[in-house]
Structure formats: C-alpha cells, structure tokens
Amino acid sequence: MDSNTLVAGKGIKRLKNAGINVIVGVLEKECREHHKKFFTVQDKKRPYIILKWAETRDGFIAPLAKKDQRPVWISNQYSQQLVHKLRSKEHAILVGTNTVIFDNPKLNVRSWSGENPVRIVLDKNLRIEKNLSVFDESVKTIFITEKKEPYFKSSLDLIFETIDYSKNIGVQICEILYKHQIQSVIIEGGLQTLQTFINENLWDEALVFTGETEFNEGIKAPVLNGIIKEMINIKTDVLKIYTND
Ligand SMILES: NC(=O)c1ccc[n+]([C@@H]2O[C@H](COP(=O)([O-])OP(=O)(O)OC[C@H]3O[C@@H](n4cnc5c(N)ncnc54)[C@H](OP(=O)(O)O)[C@@H]3O)[C@@H](O)[C@H]2O)c1
Incomplete structure (x- = not known):
C-alpha cells in the first residue's frame, strides 16, 4: 500500500x-x-536518508594524516551544535568503518537535549576494536558485517546484521534498517560510505557544511548532483541543503 x-x-x-x-x-x-519521513518509509520501504558532511573551502573532508584518534573539526561550534540538534530529530545515525577507527566518534546528542539516535556502523570484517565508543552500549548499535559468526553475540544494545559487501550495499542496508523499523537515518561519513549511498541514489537530503579552513590535500569530499534548496550562513560556515527530487 x-x-x-x-x-x-x-x-x-x-x-x-x-x-x-x-x-x-x-x-x-x-x-x-x-510527513516526508513517514511517506518515504511507506512508499519506498526504506528510511528517509539524510547525508551530512563538513568540507574545507578547498573541498576536503579530512587531512591525509592525523595524529590523534578523534575528528579534525572543519565546521565551527555553532554548526557542530546544530548537527547535534539534527541528530536528535533522526531515528538513526550511520558511519563507515574508517570513520570509527580514525575518529572514535560517540555519535550522540551531547550539545542538545533529546534522544540519542540508534547507531549503525559498517564493519565488514569486524576490524573495529572493542574499546572504541561504538561498543560502549550507551545506545542501541547495529553493526553491518559480512562475518557470519561475529565475535560478540547480539544483545539488546549490540546487534550484528550480515550483508553481502560485494553488491548493492546501500539497498541491503536499507532492508535491514526497514526491518528494524528505522524511520530516518543521518549518514555522517566518511567518503566511501557517503559515496556508496550517492552512487546507489539512496538519499533524500544532503547537508553540506563548508568551513573556512583549507587543507590543500586530504580526503576529497563526496561528489553529489543535487538541487540546492537552501543556503544558510552559520557565522563563518555555510550550510548548503540539497534535495534529491
Ligand atoms: N568531514 C566530515 O564530515 C567527515 C565525516 C566523517 C568522516 N570523516 C573522515 O573521513 C575519513 C574516513 O573516510 P573513508 O572514506 O576512508 O572511510 P569510511 O567511509 O568511514 O569507511 C570506509 C570503510 O567502510 C567500509 N565500507 C564503506 N562503504 C563500503 C562499500 N561501499 N564497500 C565496501 N566497504 C565499504 C570499508 O571497510 P573495510 O575496509 O573494512 O572493508 C571501508 O574501508 C576519516 O579521516 C574521517 O575523519 C570526515
């Protein structure tokens, strides 16, 4: 229906x-x-998908090398707070393996009040170490793996789901999210993960923050063809909101 x-x-x-x-x-x-989120779930049998990333003025999302296991901030504190507000409105948040390994993100709503989203983490070969924040069991976390027998048994808060990483990963992830009744998801990187969903045309909205820094070299921002619906100045940053209509 x-x-x-x-x-x-x-x-x-x-x-x-x-x-x-x-x-x-x-x-x-x-x-x-x-009601766009509700209609997306009803019509497309998948959650409403929001892509989000921050890029430098010269188009990079991360430097080539990093000293610490935490993010290198590109956007300002006001944009970061806005992202937490946006996270509080979505049902789930999804990131790729390297983002977890390189940045050790908490993926929660620290700078805003509201519920933390369900965490969705890609981990094909289960190479994310268990001491990282995504394993802290503070919120339900679904790992998307290819391993048939994960080293962790699924529990209430840590769930392991299996897909075939050799084909249409985005479609398979959407099927799992639909099964878990996830109504909306914000995908926060990195490049490979974002580009996967863009290439499979599985996105509804993209939020691109441009900061005032330049890296000169690094990991390039995803390539996206969308219509800019709105541009908002956030002090020194610019937020472009794209739609995929
Ligand atoms: N500026 C921002 O907004 C922002 C946001 C998030 C992250 N970042 C930065 O982005 C960098 C990481 O980006 P990234 O592109 O290297 O990593 P990523 O997308 O976080 O993770 C890539 C890994 O996830 C798995 N994966 C994702 N999509 C896949 C696909 N279609 N097919 C197979 N495997 C897939 C693979 O794991 P396996 O190798 O195990 O197969 C792959 O190596 C970090 O430096 C991070 O700081 C920036």
Whole structure:
C-alpha cells in the first residue's frame, strides 16, 4: 500500500459516510513536506536518508594524516551544535568503518537535549576494536558485517546484521534498517560510505557544511548532483541543503 492509498483509503470514506464534510488536497505540498519521513518509509520501504558532511573551502573532508584518534573539526561550534540538534530529530545515525577507527566518534546528542539516535556502523570484517565508543552500549548499535559468526553475540544494545559487501550495499542496508523499523537515518561519513549511498541514489537530503579552513590535500569530499534548496550562513560556515527530487 502506498501513501496515496493510505490517505485516500477507508478513513475518508468512513468520515463521508458518517455525514462529515471532508475536503482533501488542502496544503498538499506542505503536508507532504511535513510527513516526508513517514511517506518515504511507506512508499519506498526504506528510511528517509539524510547525508551530512563538513568540507574545507578547498573541498576536503579530512587531512591525509592525523595524529590523534578523534575528528579534525572543519565546521565551527555553532554548526557542530546544530548537527547535534539534527541528530536528535533522526531515528538513526550511520558511519563507515574508517570513520570509527580514525575518529572514535560517540555519535550522540551531547550539545542538545533529546534522544540519542540508534547507531549503525559498517564493519565488514569486524576490524573495529572493542574499546572504541561504538561498543560502549550507551545506545542501541547495529553493526553491518559480512562475518557470519561475529565475535560478540547480539544483545539488546549490540546487534550484528550480515550483508553481502560485494553488491548493492546501500539497498541491503536499507532492508535491514526497514526491518528494524528505522524511520530516518543521518549518514555522517566518511567518503566511501557517503559515496556508496550517492552512487546507489539512496538519499533524500544532503547537508553540506563548508568551513573556512583549507587543507590543500586530504580526503576529497563526496561528489553529489543535487538541487540546492537552501543556503544558510552559520557565522563563518555555510550550510548548503540539497534535495534529491
Ligand atoms: N568531514 C566530515 O564530515 C567527515 C565525516 C566523517 C568522516 N570523516 C573522515 O573521513 C575519513 C574516513 O573516510 P573513508 O572514506 O576512508 O572511510 P569510511 O567511509 O568511514 O569507511 C570506509 C570503510 O567502510 C567500509 N565500507 C564503506 N562503504 C563500503 C562499500 N561501499 N564497500 C565496501 N566497504 C565499504 C570499508 O571497510 P573495510 O575496509 O573494512 O572493508 C571501508 O574501508 C576519516 O579521516 C574521517 O575523519 C570526515
């Protein structure tokens, strides 16, 4: 059943039968926008997908080499806080293996109030060490692996799901997220992970923060063809919001 049948289904008929004057199609565009996550799940059988990354003025998302196991910040503190606010509105957050290994992110909502999203972590060969934050069991975390027998048994908070990494990874991940009833996911990198979803055309919105720094060399930002819906200045940063319509 798609969203049209849901909306134009029995509910309207029952109201009309009960003698209620029903007007349909009022502010349809605005209503669709308001319910876009719900409609995506109903129509496409996958969560609403938001891509997010920060890039330097010269188009890099990370330097080539890093000293510490934590992120090198590109965007300013106001953008970082906004990202935490955005995370609090989404059901899940997804990152690639290298991002976890290089940055050891917590992927939570520290600078805003609200619920932490479910963490989705790609780990084909289970090479992420267990002392990293994604294993801290502070929030439900789903590992997407290729290993049939993970070294950890799935528990309430640590779940292991298996896919075939040799083909349409994005589609398979979406099937797993749909199975877990994840309504929306924000994908926060790195390059390979973001580009995977872009190449499979599995995204609805992209949030690209451009900071004022330059790296001269590093890991290039993903390549994306989308329509810029909005541009917002956040002090020294610019946030471009793309849609994939
Ligand atoms: N500026 C930002 O917004 C931002 C955000 C996040 C991360 N970063 C930076 O990005 C860098 C990491 O980027 P990255 O591209 O190297 O790594 P990544 O996307 O985080 O992880 C790549 C790894 O994930 C697995 N993977 C992801 N997609 C896959 C696919 N389609 N097929 C097979 N395996 C896939 C592979 O693991 P296996 O090798 O185990 O197979 C691959 O090596 C870090 O330096 C991090 O700091 C920047």
